[in-house]
Amino acid sequence: MELRHLRYFLAVAEERHFGRAAARLHMAQPPLSQQIRHLETELGVVLLTRSTRRVELTEAGAAYLERVRAVLAAVDDAGEVARRVAAGLQGRLSVGCVGSATYSLLPAMARRLREELPGVEVAFRGEMLGAQQVAALQSRDIDLALLRPPVGDPGIRVRTLRSDALIVALPDGHRLTARKRLSVTDLRDEDFVAHAARDSAMYGVVRRLCGRAGFEPRVRHEVMETSTLVTFVAAGLGLAIVPEPVAQLGVPGTIYRPLAGAGARIDLAVAVRADDESPVIEQATRVLFQVAASPLTSGPPQERLTGGEASAGRGVIIRRSPR
Template identity: 75%
Template sequence: MELRHLRYFVAVAEERHFGRAAERLHMAQPPLSQQIRRLEDELGVRLLDRTTRRVELTAAGSAYLVRARALLAGVDDAGEEVRRVAAGLKGRLVVGCVGSATYSLLPALARRLHEELPDVDVSFRGEMLGPQQAAALLDREIDLALLRPPVDEPSLRLSRVREERLIVALPDGHRLASRRRLGVSDLRGEDLVVHTARGSVMYGAVVALCREAGFEPRIRHEVAETSTLVTFVAAGLGVAVVPEPVSELGIRGTTYRPLVARDARIDLVAAVRADDDSPALARAQEVLAALVG
C-alpha cells in the first residue's frame, strides 16, 4: 500500500463517482478503478459498492475514509512542518548575552524574534561572561552568543554587532558627578568596582585604560554580574567604567558621565559555531543584524 492509494480512495469516496475522481486526480478512469480494486484486495474488504450511476461507501469504507483522511492530513502536516524547519521558520534556539546586552539589546531582540519567527522557540541566558558563552557554544548549550572579543576559538564564527562607548558610573553626589565628562586620569586614586578578572574582557579593558593613563587602578570589588556592579556603585562602594548600554539598567542612586579617552570604546560581537547550518539560527542572525543596523 502506498500513500497514493489512500489519495485515490479518498477522491473516489468524496466524489462518489470514478469519472469525476479520475478528473480530480488528473488520471484515466480505468487505472483508478484498478488501483482501488488492488487496495480492497490488500485489505481483504469491500470499501465501495459500485453501480452504473453511483458509488457508495460500505460500512468498512466509511470507517476507512476517516482513518485515510487523518493519515493524509498527518503526512501533509509533516511535510509543511519540515518545510518550515528548512526555511528557518520553526525550531529552537538558546541565546547567551553579556551583562550590558542583557539589559539593552535582549528585550528588543526577544520582541523582534517573537514577531518575525513566532514558531521558533527562543530562550535567553543573560549575564554570561565571554568565556562562559564560548564554552557553552562548544558544548551546544547555547546557539548564539553576544559577547566581547577577543574570542580565541577557531571553531567559532564571529560577526560584529556594534561598537559601544565606555562611560563612568558614579554614586549620586560623588565629587566627579558635577563634571560633564571625565578622563581616565580622573579615576586615579578612586575605588573601582570591576567585573571579575577571571574571563571578563571589561576587566582587562579597564586595567589597560588606567595603565595607559600612567597609574595602576585601585580595584576594591570584583563582581560577576553587571547588575551587581551597578548596585555596588549606587551603594557608594566605588566607581566603575562600563559600556554605555549599562546606563539603561535604571538602578537608582547612580550617575553616568562620558569617558574621554582614545580607546574608550568596546565591541559587541555575535558568535556561533562555524559548522552550525541551522536555518533558524541564520534567520535569527538576520533579525539581529536588522535590529542593530
C-alpha cells in the same frame, strides 16, 4: 501500498464518482479504477460499491476513509513542519547575553523574535560573562551568544553586531559628577568596581585603558553580574567603566558620564559554533542585526548621560546564568 493509493481512494470516496475523481486527480478513469481494485485486494476488503451512476462506501470503506484522512493530514503536516524547520521558522534556540545586552538588547530582541518567528521556542540566559558563554556554546547549552570579544576559540564564529561607547558609572554625589565628560586620567586615584578578571572582556579593557594612561586600576571589588556592579557603584564602593547600554539598567544612585579619549569603545558581537549551520540561528541572527540597528536599542542619548540621568531599562523576565 503507497500514499498515492490513499489519495486515490480519498478522491473517489469524496466525489462518489470515478469520472469526477479522475478529473480531480488529473488522470484517466481506467487506471484509477484499477488502482482502487488493487487497494481493495491488498486490504482484503471491499471499500466501495459501484453502480453506473454512483459510488458508495461500504461500512469498512467509511471506517477506512476516516483513518485515511488522518494519515494524509499527518503526512501533509509533517511536510509543512519539515519545510518550516528547513527555513528556520520552527525549532528551538537558546541565547546567552552579556550583562549590558541583557538590559538593553534582550527585551527588544525577544519581542521581535516572537513577532517574526512565532514557531521558534526561544530561551534566554542573561548576565553571562564572555568566558561563560564560550563554554556554554562549546557544551551546546546555548546556541547563540551576545558577548564582548575577543574569543580565542577557532571553533566559535564571531560577527561584530555593533560598537558601544564606554562611559563611567559614578556614585551620586561623587566629585567627578560635576564634570560633563571624563578621561581615563581623571580616574587615577579612584577605587574601581569591575567584572571578574577571569571571565570578562571588560576587565581587560579597563586595565588596558588605565595602563595607557600610566596607572594600574585599583580594583576593590570584582563581580559576576552587571546589575551587581552598578549596585556596588550606587553604594559608593567605587566607580566603573562600562559600555553605554548599562545606563539603561537605571539603578538609583548611579550617575553616568561619557568617557573621552582613543579606544573608549567596545564591540558587541554575535557568536555561534562554527560548525552549526542551523537555519534557526541564521533567522535569529538576521532579526538580531535588525534590532541592533534600531535607534531604540543603540544606547541612551549622550545628552541624557551628560545631564546626569540614568535611563531606566524595560522590564523583562530572564533566567540567571547558573553559578
